[in-house]
Amino acid sequence: MSFRSRVIGCGAYLPERIVSNAELARRLDTSDEWIVQRTGIRQRHVAAPGELTSDLAVHAAERALAAAGLSGADLDLIVLATATPDNTFPATATKVQSRLGMTEGCAFDVQAVCSGFIYALATADNFIRCGQARRALVIGAETFSRILDWEDRGTCVLFGDGAGAIVLASHRDEGGGAPERGVLSTHLHADGRHHDILYVDGGPSTTGSCGFLRMEGKEVFRHAVHRLAEVVDEALSANGLAARDLDWLVPHQANRRIIDSMGRKLDLPAEKVVVTIDRHANTSAASVPLALAEAVGDGRIKPGHLVLMEAMGGGLTWGAALVRW
Ligand SMILES: CC(C)(COP(=O)(O)OP(=O)(O)OC[C@H]1O[C@@H](n2cnc3c(N)ncnc32)[C@H](O)[C@@H]1OP(=O)(O)O)[C@@H](O)C(=O)NCCC(=O)NCCS
Numbered sequence: 297m298s299f300r301s302r303v304i305g306c307g308a309y310l311p312e313r314i315v316s317n318a319e320l321a322r323r324l325d326t327s328d329e330w331i332v333q334r335t336g337i338r339q340r341h342v343a344a345p346g347e348l349t350s351d352l353a354v355h356a357a358e359r360a361l362a363a364a365g366l367s368g369a370d371l372d373l374i375v376l377a378t379a380t381p382d383n384t385f386p387a388t389a390t391k392v393q394s395r396l397g398m399t400e401g402c403a404f405d406v407q408a409v410c411s412g413f414i415y416a417l418a419t420a421d422n423f424i425r426c427g428q429a430r431r432a433l434v435i436g437a438e439t440f441s442r443i444l445d446w447e448d449r450g451t452c453v454l455f456g457d458g459a460g461a462i463v464l465a466s467h468r469d470e471g472g473g474a475p476e477r478g479v480l481s482t483h484l485h486a487d488g489r490h491h492d493i494l495y496v497d498g499g500p501s502t503t504g505s506c507g508f509l510r511m512e513g514k515e516v517f518r519h520a521v522h523r524l525a526e527v528v529d530e531a532l533s534a535n536g537l538a539a540r541d542l543d544w545l546v547p548h549q550a551n552r553r554i555i556d557s558m559g560r561k562l563d564l565p566a567e568k569v570v571v572t573i574d575r576h577a578n579t580s581a582a583s584v585p586l587a588l589a590e591a592v593g594d595g596r597i598k599p600g601h602l603v604l605m606e607a608m609g610g611g612l613t614w615g616a617a618l619v620r621w
Pocket of ligand 1: 410
């Protein structure tokens with residue numbers, strides 16, 4: 297008997313406060329024109345003082361559970377992807393677990409920065425495939441506004457806060473016949489040699505304080521275009537599929553130019569690429585589930601559609617997931 301995980305609900309949450317490029321340009325040597333041209337970003341959401349990653353995660357999770365017709369008590373696994381946890385420990389996932397009223401099973405965080413959601417999805421999918429979980433909540437939630445150096449125009453204009461979540465349920469994989477629905481495959485990679493091009497210059501064991509994000513943008517850009525193209529090919533060929541079979545690309549939202557280059561590589565018309573970067577900026581682990589929730593919520597992604605997700609982040613880490621919705 298083999299199992300496969302299906303996505304049965306999606307949810308998202310963005311903090312109320314919106315910070316426009318114009319607002320940033322009033323306190324930094326930057327402009328709306330520069331930010332839009334180089335990144336595609338027009339605005340970002342920023343968490344209120346006292347509003348934590350767990351708060352954003354709980355809102356997104358409640359919406360995903362409502363869409364799935366389930367409550368927290370029905371879950372046996374939470375995997376929460378974040379690089380901005382409420383505290384060094386315990387895992388933010390356990391805070392979310394208690395607020396959702398889930399008392400059994402397990403809950404933990406995974407940390408792969410902007411690839412975090414793909415890593416979390418792969419982890420939960422593997423728990424389900426091997427029969428160790430039946431209903432899993434996979435969350436990407438971040439408050440990157442707390443680790444930005446607001447004096448560094450090269451990084452602070454790029455990121456935003458938010459959370460997205462999906463519920464996975466175990467289904468018997470019948471094999472053969474019609475194409476199976478659910479997570480078809482996940483593909484994860486890391487290469488720690490590139491630590492210094494995207495990292496946070498603090499942490500409990502390094503400085504004892506939380507630190508700020510540091511990035512060599514051009515280098516990260518170069519790796520992203522190359523590595524994402526590779527992993528997308530890997531995901532398609534592992535399933536005997538071609539780019540023309542795709543209904544949707546749901547990419548990590550780091551830079552509009554990276555997204556467009558992937559769309560061109562796959563020869564996908566722009567209408568098949570889900571883009572939220574203009575309104576959300578880069579929300580790290582939250583970006584893919586936020587984009588998914590939007591495209592499922594407005595009816596673009598429908599049952600039976602083939603959806604490809606991909607992301608790259610600090611580490612470097614990168615990955616892809618192919619899902620028949
Ligand atoms: C960050 C990024 C937008 C910068 O774009 P770029 O075209 O590479 O620009 P550069 O870094 O070469 O900077 C070009 C110039 O703009 C300036 N600049 C940087 N940020 C600026 C800003 N916010 N406003 C105005 N000018 C800015 C630079 O100082 C530089 O000036 P100089 O030529 O006088 O030295 C781009 O490299 C990028 O998106 N990289 C990938 C980031 C990413 O994906 N990160 C997350 C991975 S999960």
